[in-house]
Amino acid sequence: MQHIIDRFISYVTVDTEADPNSNTTPSSAKQWDLANKLVEELKAIGLQDVSIDDKAYIQATLPSNIDEKVPTIGFVSHFDTTPDFTGANVKPQIVKNYDGGDIILNAEKNIVLSPSYFEDLLLYKGQTLITTDGTTLLGADDKAGITEIVTAMEYLIQNPHIKHGTIKVGFTPDEEIGRGADFFDVEKFGCDWAYTMDGSQIGELEYENFNAAGVKLKFKGKSVHPGYAKGKMINAMTLAAKFITALPAGETPEETQDYEGFYHVVHLDGSIEDTNVQMIIRDHDRTKFEARKVHVQKMIDDLNAKYAKQFGGDIVEIEIKDQYYNMREKVEPVMHIVDIAEKAMKNLGITPIVKPIRGGTDGSRLSYMGLPCPNIFAGGHNFHGKYEYVPVESIQSAINVIVEIAQIVAKQK
Structure with a gap:
């Protein structure tokens, strides 16, 4: 021994x-x-x-x-x-x-x-x-x-x-x-x-x-003096936080087991104008795995549509990359x-x-x-x-x- x-x-x-x-x-x-x-x-x-x-x-x-x-x-x-x-x-x-x-x-x-x-x-x-x-x-x-x-x-x-x-x-x-x-x-x-x-x-x-994918998100914003920010400031950190809290409830690593898949935010950093989020998506079932990726993409598409006029373009950049199956x-x-x-x-x-x-x-x-x-x-x-x-x-x-x-x-x- x-x-x-x-x-x-x-x-x-x-x-x-x-x-x-x-x-x-x-x-x-x-x-x-x-x-x-x-x-x-x-x-x-x-x-x-x-x-x-x-x-x-x-x-x-x-x-x-x-x-x-x-x-x-x-x-x-x-x-x-x-x-x-x-x-x-x-x-x-x-x-x-x-x-x-x-x-x-x-x-x-x-x-x-x-x-x-x-x-x-x-x-x-x-x-x-x-x-x-x-x-x-x-x-x-x-x-x-x-x-x-x-x-x-x-x-x-x-x-x-x-x-x-x-x-x-x-x-x-x-x-x-x-x-x-x-x-x-x-x-x-x-x-x-x-x-x-x-x-x-x-x-x-x-x-x-698991079937596995990595997701990189870049939230953008507009910095304006906070005393005069109403209707003008867009806080990228706040947007990122709203995105994270809008992910499906109960589907995180600490709340799942066995064959249950999850969304997992692994990194967050940023400022008013630039905030980066990294997350992973996991599921044993290939169909559910693909659906999870589609769901995240739709969340971002909806954010981009919501802020298109105010921001003047896509307010979030997203990259989803499969890792293994x-x-x-x-x-x-x-x-x-x-x-x-x-x-x-x-x-x-x-x-x-x-x-x-x-x-x-x-x-x-x-x-x-x-x-x-x-x-x-x-x-x-x-x-x-x-x-x-x-x-x-x-x-x-x-x-x-x-x-x-x-x-x-x-x-x-």
């Missing part, structure tokens, strides 16, 4: 925060630090054809050790972390034999990880948890996934009596800002299918995700790949939790690029913030699932 802890900590202490405002790939130069480290590590454990391209995409191969021809499978994770919360100077804390009580992350700032709020903690009584120190995220999303893939490949290499076909490994940058699959070379990867190790709690198995459409025709992962979990005594992802993974994009790619648990909880934690036993379980999948596929005819 210490080997797993050491490897995971060696990854999360490297800052790989993605930068959504950058046009480069990777979006932040510091992602190269971990990417280059991973390349050397993959070579050191004995993988073959280890490569990294000019955009930091990593691929490697574990050759088959059987004579029969069986499907080539892959395992994929991302090494960047979200820009939602700082990933610099991560100082992991180890909680051995967790007793089910509160965990003091940071006494000075009174930051407490408590099962009274995060009930899932109680699933892991008696286990070893890795937490933050309350000032950063942890980075289990998705460095737990990388730990699992590297360790599983190392285990298979060290135990050649375990039979498996050809296995490919892929690590990507910038997944957290929606660009993880942008330059992934599916043809070079050469897999029949793959799995992302990017889910949350132990047992999660997902082949459905529900992978279910591409996975359902090859459902045996989900069945294999489910069987692997059951063989190991893990109860599969098959549910839709309320988000997206590289797998959703890759599935539409010709590589069906369901998602398997990586073990972490409370991603993207200071309350993030991962049970070491869950990392070990994910490693075991990878090895078990490899053995099941090796018996495929």
Whole structure:
């Protein structure tokens, strides 16, 4: 277990925060630090054809050790972390034999990880948890996934009596800002299918995700002295606020669950004459997803029509851009790949939790690029913030699932 802890900590202490405002790939130069480290590590454990391209995409191969021809499978994770919360100077804390009580992350700032709020903690009584120190995220999303893939490949290499076909490994940058699959070379990867190790709690198995779009809005206004503004001033900030409050009630992330979609305002800044709003639109159902985009466009069209005479043109500029789609459409025709992962979990005594992802993974994009790619648990909880934690036993379980999948596929005819 210490080997797993050491490897995971060696990854999360490297800052790989993605930068959504950058046009480069990777979006932040510091992602190269971990990417280059991973390349050397993959070579050191004995993988073959280890490569990294000019955009930091990593691929490697574990050759088959059987004579029969069986499907080539892959395992994929991302090494960047979200820009939602700082990933610099991560100082992991180890909680051995967790007793089910509160965990003091940071006494000075009174930051407490408590099962009274995060009930899932109680699933892991008696286990070893890795937490933050309350000032950063942890980075289990998705460095737990990388730990699992590297360790599983190392285990298979060290135990050649375990039979498996050809296995490919892929690590990507910038997944957290929606660009993880942008330059992934599916043809070079050469897999029949793959799995992302990017889910949350132990047992999660997902082949459905949101359809997703990003929306950029620019509200314009007219600044006039407030003492003489009646009928003349147009306050862009007020317009933006009215737009936000006019979005359908009860359809925000904090008010929805399961298959329910939402509208989510993620950024707001501005002045009287220029106010910018960024939002995302999500829905598992493609028809409802398209209807949500139409609804937002109509709201803006109505605002532009209302202010056309007073403003003298469009008062709001809008850009709606699709980000990814529900992978279910591409996975359902090859459902045996989900069945294999489910069987692997059951063989190991893990109860599969098959549910839709309320988000997206590289797998959703890759599935539409010709590589069906369901998602398997990586073990972490409370991603993207200071309350993030991962049970070491869950990392070990994910490693075991990878090895078990490899053995099941090796018996495929």
